[in-house]
Amino acid sequence: MPGRRDVLVGEVLDDRYRIERRVARGGMSTVYLGTDLKLRRQVALKVLHPHLAETKESVERFEAEAISAARLSDPNVVNVYDQGVDGSEAYLVMEYVPGVTLRDVMRTQGAMAPRAALEVMEAILSGLAAAHEANMVHRDIKPENVLISADGRIKLADFGLSRAASEHTATGGLVGTVAYVSPELVTGRGADERTDIYACGILLYELLTGRQPYTGETAWDVAMRHVNETVPAPSVTVPELNEDFDYLVAWATEQQPDKRPTHAGDFLNALRHVERHLSEEDLDLGDEPVTLHDLVVATQNLLARTRPSEDELTDAGDAAGAKHLAQNSHQAQSSDDDAADNDAPTTYVPLPHDEGTSVVTPPPPDSDTTVVPEGGIPHHQLSLPDDTQSHEIRPGSFESNESGSVAGAGASAVKTGPRTGRAARKPSESVSRPGTKRKAWFIALIVFILVLGAGLGAWWFGSGPGAEVVVPDLRNQTEASAVSQLDEVGTHANTSEDYSATVAKGKVIATDPKAGESVRRYQGVNLVISRGPRMVSVPNLNGLDRKAAQAQLEEANLKLGKVTERHNEAKAGKIIEQSEEFGSSIAEASKIDVVVSSGPAPVEIPRVQGRNESDAKDLLEAAGFTVVVGEAEFSDTYEEGAVIRTSPNGGEKVERGSEIEMVVSKGPDLVEVPNVRFKSTDEARQILEDAGFEVSVEEGSFGTVLDNVVQQRPRAGEMLKRGSTVVIGVV
Numbered sequence: 261m262p263g264r265r266d267v268l269v270g271e272v273l274d275d276r277y278r279i280e281r282r283v284a285r286g287g288m289s290t291v292y293l294g295t296d297l298k299l300r301r302q303v304a305l306k307v308l309h310p311h312l313a314e315t316k317e318s319v320e321r322f323e324a325e326a327i328s329a330a331r332l333s334d335p336n337v338v339n340v341y342d343q344g345v346d347g348s349e350a351y352l353v354m355e356y357v358p359g360v361t362l363r364d365v366m367r368t369q370g371a372m373a374p375r376a377a378l379e380v381m382e383a384i385l386s387g388l389a390a391a392h393e394a395n396m397v398h399r400d401i402k403p404e405n406v407l408i409s410a411d412g413r414i415k416l417a418d419f420g421l422s423r424a425a426s427e428h429t430a431t432g433g434l435v436g437t438v439a440y441v442s443p444e445l446v447t448g449r450g451a452d453e454r455t456d457i458y459a460c461g462i463l464l465y466e467l468l469t470g471r472q473p474y475t476g477e478t479a480w481d482v483a484m485r486h487v488n489e490t491v492p493a494p495s496v497t498v499p500e501l502n503e504d505f506d507y508l509v510a511w512a513t514e515q516q517p518d519k520r521p522t523h524a525g526d527f528l529n530a531l532r533h534v535e536r537h538l539s540e541e542d543l544d545l546g547d548e549p550v551t552l553h554d555l556v557v558a559t560q561n562l563l564a565r566t567r568p569s570e571d572e573l574t575d576a577g578d579a580a581g582a583k584h585l586a587q588n589s590h591q592a593q594s595s596d597d598d599a600a601d602n603d604a605p606t607t608y609v610p611l612p613h614d615e616g617t618s619v620v621t622p623p624p625p626d627s628d629t630t631v632v633p634e635g636g637i638p639h640h641q642l643s644l645p646d647d648t649q650s651h652e653i654r655p656g657s658f659e660s661n662e663s664g665s666v667a668g669a670g671a672s673a674v675k676t677g678p679r680t681g682r683a684a685r686k687p688s689e690s691v692s693r694p695g696t697k698r699k700a701w702f703i704a705l706i707v708f709i710l711v712l713g714a715g716l717g718a719w720w721f722g723s724g725p726g727a728e729v730v731v732p733d734l735r736n737q738t739e740a741s742a743v744s745q746l747d748e749v750g751t752h753a754n755t756s757e758d759y760s761a762t763v764a765k766g767k768v769i770a771t772d773p774k775a776g777e778s779v780r781r782y783q784g785v786n787l788v789i790s791r792g793p794r795m796v797s798v799p800n801l802n803g804l805d806r807k808a809a810q811a812q813l814e815e816a817n818l819k820l821g822k823v824t825e826r827h828n829e830a831k832a833g834k835i836i837e838q839s840e841e842f843g844s845s846i847a848e849a850s851k852i853d854v855v856v857s858s859g860p861a862p863v864e865i866p867r868v869q870g871r872n873e874s875d876a877k878d879l880l881e882a883a884g885f886t887v888v889v890g891e892a893e894f895s896d897t898y899e900e901g902a903v904i905r906t907s908p909n910g911g912e913k914v915e916r917g918s919e920i921e922m923v924v925s926k927g928p929d930l931v932e933v934p935n936v937r938f939k940s941t942d943e944a945r946q947i948l949e950d951a952g953f954e955v956s957v958e959e960g961s962f963g964t965v966l967d968n969v970v971q972q973r974p975r976a977g978e979m980l981k982r983g984s985t986v987v988i989g990v991v
Contacts, residue, residue, distance in 0.1 A: 268292065268307065273346040277305055277353060288312060293356065296341075303341065306352040313350040326352050329419045331394055336387030338407065338417040357415055362406035365559045371470030371498065374505065375543040376552040378535050380406070381464055383414035385531065388460070388524035391419050392453045399451050401459035402437045403466075410560065412553045438479045439472045443487045443515050454517040457527055461491065461512025461520075468505060469497040490515070490757060493791065502542045503765055504534040507795040510759075511845070519794075526797050530845030731785055733775035734768045739789050742768050752784040757791045761849035765792030793847030800842040801835045801854060809835055813852060821851030825858040832859035860916045867910030868903050873924045876903045884916040892926045896981065900927030928981050935976030937969050941990050944969045952982035960991035 269292070272278045277294045283304070284291045289312075294305040313319050326343035333339075342353035362380065366372075372380070384406060391398060398405075398419055407415045442458035445451055466472050473492055474485040491513040493506035512527060514520045521527040535543075544550070729749045734742040743753045763769045772786040773779050799816050801809045810820050821839065828836050839853035840846055866883055868876035873889070880887045890907075898904050907921040908914055931952050936944035941964065945955045960970070971989035974980060 266290075268349070272297070273305070273349060273351055274344050277303065277351070279305060294353075296353070302356045304354045304356045306354060308350040310348055313345070313348060319345055319350050322350050322352075328394075328396060332387075332390055332396070332419055334387050334390035335413070336383045336415055337390060337419060338415045354417075355415075357407040357409050357413070357417075359407060359409040359413075360556060360559050360563065361404055362408060363403035364563060365408065365555050366403055366466065366470070368559045368562050369555045372467050372552075372555065373544050373547065373550055374468065374501065374538065375549060376555060377464065377467040378531065378543075379552045380414060380467060381460065381531055382528065382535075384416055384463070385460065385524045385528035387416040388456055389528055392456070392524045397451055397453055398456050398459075400437055400440075401456055401463060402440050403463065408552070408556050410556070412556065414552075438482045439474070441483060441486060442517070444517055446483045446487050452517070453523055454520045456524065457512050457520045458514075458517075460524070460527060461509050464505070464512065465491060465494050465509050468494045468501060471497065487515075498545075500545045502534075502538060503792060504537070506765070507792060507845070507847075508534060510791060511795045521797060526843060529843035530795065530797065533841070533844040533846075727781050728778040729781055731771055731773050731775055731777050731779055734771055734785075734787065735775070736763060737768050738766055739768065739787065742771075742787055746785055751779065751781045754784045754786045755789055756786065757789050759792070759794040759848065760790040761793045761847060763790040765790050793849065795845045796848050798838075798840045798842055798844050798846055798852065801838045801852070802842075803830075804835050805833050806835070806854075806856065809854060817848045818846075819849060819851045821853040823854055823856055825856050827859065827861035828857035829860055830857040832857055862913035863916045864913050865906065865908055865910050865920060868922070869905060869910065870898060871903050872901050873903060873922070876906075876922060880906075880920050880922070885914075885918055885920045888919055888921045890921045890923045892924045894927065894929035895925035896928045898925035898927075900925055930979040931982045933972070933974050933976055933978045933980055933986060936972055936986075936988060937976070939969050940967050941969065941988070944972075944988050944990075948986050948988075953980065954983065954985040956985050956987045958987055958989045960989065962991065964990045966991050 266282045268279050268290075269281055270279065273294075276296060276298050278297055279292045279294050281293050282290060283293050289306045289308050292305040292307065294303050295301070296303050308322060313322070323343055323345075326340055330340040330343075338357060339355040340352065341355065344351060344353075384401070388398060388401070396419055398416070400418060401416075405417045407417055409415070437459075440459040440462045442451070442455045445455060462473060474482050474489070476482040476485060491509060493503075494509055495501040495503060495506050508527075508530060511530070512520055521530065540549075727750070729751055732745050732749065734745060737745075739753075739755065746753050758769060760769050767790050769788040769790050771788070779785060794817070796816050796818060798818070799812045801812060804812065806820075806823065813820050826836070830836050834857050835854045836857045837855035840850075863884060865885070866879045868879055871879070877887045877889070893904055895902075895904050902925045904923045904925045906923070908918075933953070934947050934951050936947050939947065941957060945957075948955045968991055969988045970991050973987045980986070
């Protein structure tokens with residue numbers, strides 16, 4: 261039977277956006293293919309359901325979210341062009357991305373090889389990093405929200421709209437998808453960037469293995485497994501996978517948000533670091549390379565052969581047909597996002613105090629979107645009925661039957677009669693006064709029972725399940741080897757996993773009880789199996805001194821490795837290189853080697869002795885030194901204005917920029933010859949020696965009868981070097 265015609269098809273919103281046909285419908289909005297009459301281009305129109313646009317506050321919140329999403333500009337994010345309200349219709353105008361969703365690819369093609377999975381995750385994390393930089397949290401990362409165009413462009417849809425959905429609910433719950441919901445959302449601790457990281461970790465696991473880590477009969481079962489269990493390593497399902505993928509998944513899906521990457525950019529850096537170190541065999545698992553483009557083309561061809569009729573797509577109740585959209589009309593961009601695929605209907609779970617009636621549509625375990633109350637998920641509100649019909653659940657509709665079971669909405673209330681045991685038989689004859697024969701048989705029976713009990717007890721504690729065995733030393737053995745040894749001694753293994761920086765992945769870290777201690781066979785031995793080292797993000801050490809770098813590494817659970825020094829223009833003592841790239845992901849407790857600057861390399865001082873002051877100063881400054889001119893000195897060797905010496909001396913090596921003192925010559929030390937004529941010999945000698953001269957006496961022909969200086973050479977008034985000899989003639 262043809263479906264009902266959508267009343268909005270053919271309408272024009274705000275005299276600009278003509279609605280061509282419906283693409284998908286979900287719990288919060290309907291997505292249409294539209295035409296922008298002004299710019300003459302195809303767009304995707306998301307129209308809020310009327311009950312979500314009843315109040316001014318609701319519409320204002322929707323507009324605010326649209327404005328926030330429009331701020332994002334990234335090639336891996338679906339662009340938001342416009343928003344508006346036309347009468348009772350609140351709508352959002354988005355980029356139209358013809359192609360398929362990641363869910364379509366995964367459903368039709370199964371698990372991906374690491375090469376294609378890394379291509380998908382790199383695009384998702386790139387778009388998500390842009391959102392996190394803008395302080396936006398997606399809150400609903402899943403395959404239905406990842407659009408892949410025919411030319412291979414990957415875009416993330418519905419930024420910010422999960423917040424809008426939660427604000428439009430009567431109870432103030434938060435939207436999330438049970439298959440990808442983080443433990444903190446289930447327990448009511450709220451969402452931040454690390455909530456998106458957790459969902460990305462689950463998505464990476466699903467891409468590599470072709471399945472989600474958790475399934476259950478009800479949404480409650482799946483949600484609580486996120487809280488109570490550790491996501492298994494993908495290599496358990498696909499043994500050929502490189503163990504680095506186990507580390508990535510484990511890091512992203514840590515139970516405690518503080519232990520996950522804090523930002524999509526951090527996870528993206530770790531992903532790229534792992535990809536750079538993978539071999540071709542690691543990327544393709546030994547098969548022929550299959551690109552994401554190959555998978556998209558195969559998906560489009562399959563969907564094109566199985567797409568429904570237009571009438572099927574227009575039926576408001578037939579969301580299942582939407583998952584087979586034609587390859588040029590597959591725009592799964594609803595705020596509840598699941599309109600394009602009935603694998604992901606919205607499940608609304610009311611808060612405990614909600615007095616109204618709520619409709620719960622049971623989702624499949626792989627992709628249901630669930631409104632999670634801010635205080636966590638009450639058990640009875642997540643226990644969904646087994647059939648596929650909508651059920652009305654009212655508070656207080658859970659009643660206990662006589663057997664103590666709970667009957668809820670959609671469940672069969674089976675009432676049993678009073679609990680009855682097997683009726684006691686009356687003896688056919690009195691045993692209050694038995695005969696001798698009967699009494700003997702009775703005593704024999706008692707003795708037999710006691711002997712049998714003693715024998716069973718002896719067997720039980722001697723060689724049976726209650727017998728004690730000594731726990732062997734199983735440390736550093738593989739799990740299979742440890743289990744085999746325990747089986748040989750007659751007990752079994754209970755395994756759990758933990759990180760270890762010293763024990764290789766898959767080997768035993770410790771046992772409980774310890775090696776050499778005894779345990780009853782039926783109790784078993786607890787084995788702690790290594791998950792390998794925990795992956796951590798490398799901090800930026802450049803520019804830090806050694807002490808600060810040590811503190812940063814300790815905070816990141818890393819160690820400082822080899823420290824070497826090298827001349828550099830950086831200040832001495834500052835780190836200029838580190839062995840692991842900032843932001844890369846490495847094993848916890850790894851050592852990071854660093855190179856520390858010892859300051860600029862020493863420079864040889866130019867030899868400037870004998871050069872004039874100006875030339876010498878220019879030469880020293882050109883070599884990078886600071887010149888200080890000291891007090892000039894007399895010099896018999898260097899003429900006036902020439903450099904006598906430098907301190908430090910020319911030819912020595914010192915740090916560039918050092919201060920060099922330069923001493924300039926005043927020339928020889930000249931002294932005026934005093935006039936000593938007509939002085940006595942002793943008086944003349946004293947005067948000349950006081951002036952700094954040496955004295956030579958020449959006597960006249962008649963000796964020194966008069967003791968009087970009559971001549972001197974050089975003559976008085978001449979300038980001589982200090983220390984020169986002056987000759988005096990005495991008569």
